[in-house]
Each structure stands twice: as C-alpha cells, then as structure tokens.
Amino acid sequence: MTKPYEIKIIQKQEKKEIIQFMRKYFMPDEPINTSINLVTEDKPFNEPLEEFLIKGYDSGVSLKAVQNGKLIAICISYILEKNEKHEQVESDNKDFMTIYNFLTYVDEHCNAFEEFPECDRAITSPILAVHPSYRGLGIARDMMYRILETGKEKKCGFMVVECSSHFTALALQKLNFECIYRLPYEDYKVDDKIVFKTKPPHNAATVYVKKID
Secondary structure (H helix, E strand, C coil): CCCCCEEEECCHHHHHHHHHHHHHHCCCCCHHHHHCCCCCCCCCCCHHHHHHHCCCCCCCCCEEEEECCEEEEEEEEEEEECCCCCCCCCCCCHHHHHHHHHHHHHHHHCCHHHCCCCCCEEEEEEEEEECHHHCCCCHHHHHHHHHHHHHHHCCCCEEEEEECCHHHHHHHHHCCCEEEEEEEHHHCEECCEECCCCCCCCCEEEEEEEECC
C-alpha cells in the first residue's frame, strides 16, 4: 500500500525550514521546556538551544516527511562514536544552559555503549516531531524504522534515544526498544532545588536502546 507521504533525507539548505517546524511543533510541547517556560509570548524561541538540538540535521541520516510538498514531520539523527567526548558549551542564555546541563547529566550517567561493549558506533534521534494534523498515522514509526535501516547501513550496532516525554517513551516501547535508564525529574536538583516541575504523566527522563542486527 502506497503511503500518502514521502520520507526523504534532510538537506543542508533546508535548515531554516527545519528550525521553523521545530519551533512550532517540538519546542512548545517538550515537558522540560514547558516546565521552565522556555517558550512564551515574550520569548517565542531560543536560538542557542535550537542550534544545539539540530546539530545533526545535515548529517545525511536526518529525515523529513512530506505530503504534497508540505513538511509534516522531522527526525533529526546522527551517528555516535564510542568514547566520543561531550561537546563543551558555554552560553549566557540561562534557559539554554539549564537544558544543556540536564542533557549532559543524563549522557554522563547513562553510557549506552556500556550496554553493547562490542559496538563502536550507534545512531541516535534526539528530535522527532510530527505536525498535529498528521499524528496517529504511523509517520513516527515509519521514520524510526528508516533510521534503524540507516543505522545498519552505517555499521551502527544499536540505536539510542533519550526521552523527556512519557509519550515518546511509550512509542519506543511499542517498537521493542528497551529502557536502560530512568531519572525521575524530582530527583534532578541544582542547589537542592528541583529544576523541572513537569506535569504528569511526564515524570521522568528515560533512555531507550534497540540492538541493530
């Protein structure tokens, strides 16, 4: 059965369109973003965070879904190498650093390569967003399958996804991903204060993996 949409590789010249899509359909919906009021009328976007999150958009493995020329979904993906050092970032943007420090904390406390010591490469997809009018059609699932296929082509041993959203975690469970790390938001504190007071059911950050055979 022919799909009513096409899945294509994101090209370098499409950066502006990808950022605009992410601003509308990803940034406002992420639980940790919402909990710190990252996006408001006074602050409609956060450029440092956007640049950090789409750093792999032109990797040749990031995908978009298009229907009749209209962008309806994006999946930012890139390759991870074993023992690759974390990117050191500094910024005067407090909100960006709050998110960045949290993501770094999760990375440092969950080294997925330890789960697969025989693997030197992995593929990851930190950003997956679907236009609200096209959710529930299986687009995210189709993109995940395509990323897994790409990972196999690129000699990656597994796929790893960090989730801040409960719904993303549920979607990965349906694709037989395994949870290897869980951090309740109430346990992540800076100066003894809870940083992300998220709303249920978004109670924890999780990391999911799937072996690529």
